[in-house]
Amino acid sequence: MFKDSATFGDIPLSKKTISAITQMGFEEPSPIQSKTIPLVIAGNDVLGQAQTGTGKTAAFGIPIMEKISELRQVQALVLTPTRELAIQVSEELAKIGKFKKIKTLPIYGGQAIDRQIRTLKSGVQVVIGTPGRLLDHIRRGTIKLDHVNILVLDEADEMLDMGFIEDIESILEHVPKERQTLLFSATMPTEIMALADRYMHDRVTVTISKEQLTVPLIDQIYYETRDKLEGLCRVLDTEAFGRLIIFCRTKKGVDDLVASLSARGYISDGLHGDLSQAQRDRVMKRFRDGKLDILIATDVAARGLDIDQVTHVINFDIPQDPESYVHRIGRTGRAGKKGVAITFIQPREYRQLKLIEKQIKTRIIRKQLPSPADILERQIEVIKEQLARTIAQGGFEAYSNLIADMAEDYDPIDIASAALKLFQEGFKEKSQSPEERVSFGNTGAEPGMVRLFINAGRIQKIQPQDIVRTIAEEADIEGSVIGAINIYDKFTFVEVPEDVAERVLSVMNKNTIKGYRINIEPAKGR
Known part of the structure; x- marks a missing residue:
């Protein structure tokens, strides 16, 4: 269908779009993407019922980038309820259209309108806006919508709740009637259905059902940290693991984490779509034979793997949707055995975690990251055993003179303790501190x-x-x-x-x- 086409799953797309979404970490379409993209490319109006976090932005963003031309005129218009969503959608669409050089512009209140007007005059192909600010541009005559051939109403029920329906209808009066209309909403109240009946033609309805999957034998916990690698290493040093799988969102993320953990002495290897079958087989054989402690994988690479005795699954990157979360944690707790699922999040990802928790109807328990004292306590028995075996083996005379010299100035117990600390933690300047917190400046609050x-x-x-x-x-x-x-x-x-x-x-x-x-x-x- 497209010149120089490739495929995203079974969907043919231009190579420029494939390159862009591959760079973004997409390996295969999510359920809403696999259902929606072909319909939109074929020219259908689509009414999609899907929650936030299911990948619906790419579901309409990918076909938009495939269908519009490089002419500098507004060809696609996306309406969103909030400026935060407008910015988020604009950023994702800009990434999808990166190699096609498609220009996107978010339009919202709270930003200087003069700046938006200048960018509109320079020529953009996709506008993502909130209804109020978009109407302002229409009334000023600073935006032309007569070439819009794709209109998207994103999170329509949110716009209904915020009282934007009349504004939306006013905007639709300025968009060509011969256009393609896409409407996405988590719920379908009567007002939204009436809007769809009035403005959509020969529409196809796409509904993404929520999987009701629960795994009662899996303990589900999460850690919140700004430095995920540091947090992961703390957990690895304190948890008693059998076989462990860590999930990352992208192939680059897998490679980077393998390199970081290997540099810290953990025995790990990665599994993702760029590996040949022979490479995949080698990695899996090492993992099954117990020669590999940690397997780091993307969702697609781990799909279909039949691995017994996985005691822990760790989400280093929070999944993009609840279904992926359920599939990931299902790798552990098999055959009636207990498993543990651990998720790392940054503060801005907390809302996505709560969305997952709500849809799987299971509480994900928050825990504090282990402290250096917790790590040391966990390792005490190992250290004792290693010391006892080393003393029994002998052969440490080369260090005796050093200890004898230092014992003239320091207590022998302090020397031994410092040696253990150096062995376990490496040398650290005293000024080093725990992970930094965001500074909010003076807000007029009490200290702390x-x-x-x-x-x-x-x-x-x-x-x-x-x-x-x-x-x-x-x-x-x-x-x-x-x-x-x-x-x-x-x-x-x-x-x-x-x-x-x-x-x-x-x-x-x-x-x-x-x-x-x-x-x-x-x-x-x-």
Whole structure:
């Protein structure tokens, strides 16, 4: 169908698009992508019911990039409910269209409109915008939509909840009637169906069913850390592992992690789509024979592997959708045996974790990363055994003179303890500190706390218990750690511990308190 075509799964695409999505880490289409992309390329209107996190952005982004030309005029328009989603979608579409040199532009409130106008005048092919700001451009005459041939309504139910339906209908009046329309929504209330009936023609409905898979014998936990490699090494040094599989999202991620762990003395190897069958067989034989402690793989490379006695699965990269999570952790806990699934997240990924938890209907327990003291305690018995065997073997006379010389100035117990520390941890300058925290500057809070501003208050009938309950539930923290709360008519200040502030900001922004959608940000210092 396409000149110089290749395939994404069974879907023929141009080589430029294949190169772009391969660079992004895509190996094969997700369920919504495999169903939607061929329909959109064929010219169908598509009504898609799918949750956030199922890969739907690429489901419409890939065919958009295949169908539009390099002419500098707006050919595709994507409507989103929030500026955050507009930016996110724009960034992903720009990556997909990278080698075709397709220019995308996010349009949203809160950014200087003059800058958006200048970029529009320079010529863009894809516009991703929020309804309010897009209507502003239409009224000013600063955007031309008469060449739009693909219109996407993303997260339509969210736009309905935010009162954007009338704005959407006003925008649709300025888009050519002869166009292709794609509508995606997690739920299908009557208002959304009415919108689809009115503006879509001969549509095809795509529904991605949620897998109801639970594995009761698997303990599911997660660690939150800004330095995942450091966190992983701490866990590897304290957990008692049998066979272990670590999942990364991309082939490059697999190669990088293999190199990093090997440099730290862990016996690991990788499995991904770029390996030949002979290479795959060699890696798997080493893993099955116990000559390889850790197998690091992408989702596709691990699919269909029949490996017994995998005690632990680690998600170094959080899966993009709940189905992938279920497939990954299903590698352990087989044949009635207990297994452990560990997921590493950064603060900004907490919302994706909660989405997975909600859809699999299983609580994923938060744990604190092991401390250096925990690691040392775990290794004490090993160290004792190694020391006893070394003393029994002898042959350490070459070091005796060194110890004798140092014993004139230092206690022998201190010398032995320092030698063990040097062997276990390597030499570290005393000034080295644990992973750095994001600095929020002076927010006017008590020491160790961050003061946050919320754009809701007494007018919305919000009370302190509403603030405490919502933040505690959404951010998975104890309500007792939340500090001072000051509620005014139109806004509220709340103090939270500095070490969880970034997570609270991530999960609470655009969230709701008592049904009211809020914005939250660090307060300015008093």
